[in-house]
Amino acid sequence: MKRLPVNLLIGAALVLLVIGAAALSLIWTPHDYTEMNIRGKFGPPSELHWLGTDQLGRDVVSQLMAAARNSMAVALAAVLIGGSIGTALGLLASAIGGWVEDLVMRIADIGFAFPALLFAIMLAAVFGPSLTNAILAISFINIPVFARVARASANQIWTREYVTAAQAAGLTRAAISRDHILPNIAAPIIVQATIEFAVAILAEAALSYLGLGAQPPAPSWGRMLSEAQTLMYLAPQLAIYPGLCIVTAVLGFGLLGDGLRDVTDPRLVRER
Amino acid sequence: MTALVEAKSVSRHYRMPRNHLLRAPEMLTAVDSASFTLNRGETLGVVGESGSGKSTLARMVMAFEAPDSGEIRFDGTDIHALGASDLRRMRQRFQMIFQDPFGSLDPRRKIGWSIAEPLRVTQSEAPSHKTAEALEQVGLRAADADKYPHEFSGGQRQRIAIARAIVTRPDLIVADEAVSALDVSVQAQILNLLMDLQDELGLAMLFISHDLAVVASICDQLLVMQHGKTLEYGAATQILNAPAHPYTKSLLTAAGA
Numbered sequence: 001m002k003r004l005p006v007n008l009l010i011g012a013a014l015v016l017l018v019i020g021a022a023a024l025s026l027i028w029t030p031h032d033y034t035e036m037n038i039r040g041k042f043g044p045p046s047e048l049h050w051l052g053t054d055q056l057g058r059d060v061v062s063q064l065m066a067a068a069r070n071s072m073a074v075a076l077a078a079v080l081i082g083g084s085i086g087t088a089l090g091l092l093a094s095a096i097g098g099w100v101e102d103l104v105m106r107i108a109d110i111g112f113a114f115p116a117l118l119f120a121i122m123l124a125a126v127f128g129p130s131l132t133n134a135i136l137a138i139s140f141i142n143i144p145v146f147a148r149v150a151r152a153s154a155n156q157i158w159t160r161e162y163v164t165a166a167q168a169a170g171l172t173r174a175a176i177s178r179d180h181i182l183p184n185i186a187a188p189i190i191v192q193a194t195i196e197f198a199v200a201i202l203a204e205a206a207l208s209y210l211g212l213g214a215q216p217p218a219p220s221w222g223r224m225l226s227e228a229q230t231l232m233y234l235a236p237q238l239a240i241y242p243g244l245c246i247v248t249a250v251l252g253f254g255l256l257g258d259g260l261r262d263v264t265d266p267r268l269v270r271e272r
Numbered sequence: 273m274t275a276l277v278e279a280k281s282v283s284r285h286y287r288m289p290r291n292h293l294l295r296a297p298e299m300l301t302a303v304d305s306a307s308f309t310l311n312r313g314e315t316l317g318v319v320g321e322s323g324s325g326k327s328t329l330a331r332m333v334m335a336f337e338a339p340d341s342g343e344i345r346f347d348g349t350d351i352h353a354l355g356a357s358d359l360r361r362m363r364q365r366f367q368m369i370f371q372d373p374f375g376s377l378d379p380r381r382k383i384g385w386s387i388a389e390p391l392r393v394t395q396s397e398a399p400s401h402k403t404a405e406a407l408e409q410v411g412l413r414a415a416d417a418d419k420y421p422h423e424f425s426g427g428q429r430q431r432i433a434i435a436r437a438i439v440t441r442p443d444l445i446v447a448d449e450a451v452s453a454l455d456v457s458v459q460a461q462i463l464n465l466l467m468d469l470q471d472e473l474g475l476a477m478l479f480i481s482h483d484l485a486v487v488a489s490i491c492d493q494l495l496v497m498q499h500g501k502t503l504e505y506g507a508a509t510q511i512l513n514a515p516a517h518p519y520t521k522s523l524l525t526a527a528g529a
Contacts, residue, residue, distance in 0.1 A: 161376040162386070165436065168334055169390035170363035183380045
């Protein structure tokens, strides 16, 4: 049994913690996260409120858990949408080649160069700030990332003899992409998806911080952070808790992605 | 009776990478007007060192790339003039075996799936008895269909690749350095298998190799290539017994004949 890399284990533990909290919030939180109690505002940690209460007397733990759920949902949707479109474009570029490949990759370069936050602000200006627009914006910035990874990996697979054998058998390039290319580039795509998950969590927090993501009363780490900012001297813990959550989630998915890459990278594991 | 494969002065050029901004890129002649005729059930050996154009010739016979001039007829049809879907259907009749037994099978697919792949091009549901039959014809067991490539040795994988090549009952098999990556003892087994299958199924073979000793044992005709040019073409026994070209003689010496 080979030993798993440390970053993979730590990353997996952090990710499990965040996903566990998010999943638990679907069925249970210590309190209703919208329940206000002005008289109990800025409450210290207690048996009733484990991390205390905020400026409106809402339970901080409950808000953090519900925000985790929100954050995971946004990141999942954005990575799935952006990842599917990007991977499909990369496969297409690689299968057709020639000027089509050049065109797709140059467009991807342009998308790559476009600042994500700027694009989100533009979307918000045109369509109004909402969680859906935040998801669309984050999806969009994921497309070129996945297109590049998919195309680069697919180009490698296209040179394999089993692909030539499939061509000799009379398969179309679309059928080869489906039967041989996609299954064999799944590993790098999954690694990239894990890393992009971390990026998406950070992007969601940033957008919500700017007021372009989750709208009240939907809880979000980014919005909790911005609301706590004005109270930094009065109650610094209200900014520290969501900050720690963001760090935990981003670090967790980042380490997990790195660890998965270490495990699956053929250059590191050539032991047949 | 028409010949199964007929190549008429086939040439193929490649553009070299441009090494001067203002000068036109140099052209490399990979194959220079090669001609041959291959009849049903016979074997043509194409011999030459690497870079001699023999693999390019094989790729053109397989219709992976088109010649710049000349034509290749398969059973009377110019395969490079066929439309894409007609060519795909025609491909059932000529299959290929590759050099690297580790690279020619998709590592993520069971070998039964890989062997049935050519069948699925023309029929949606590939009958499993054909896969089983092909496996048994190459000396493996029908039950092996459920295993993955990494569970087999190099020689066994080459047998699997052969099973995939014969499953559609083709008329022609193009073998590009099909035994070069194998141990000498395994080489002999695979060559014997190919000869047995040839008798059994009436296959014609285009056998590409850099090793004259390998080719000599199984070919009816020989085509010796160097730098894209055909040096000798004729009956194998004649060329082996009385090589006309000094290059062929040197190949014979290298092969220890």
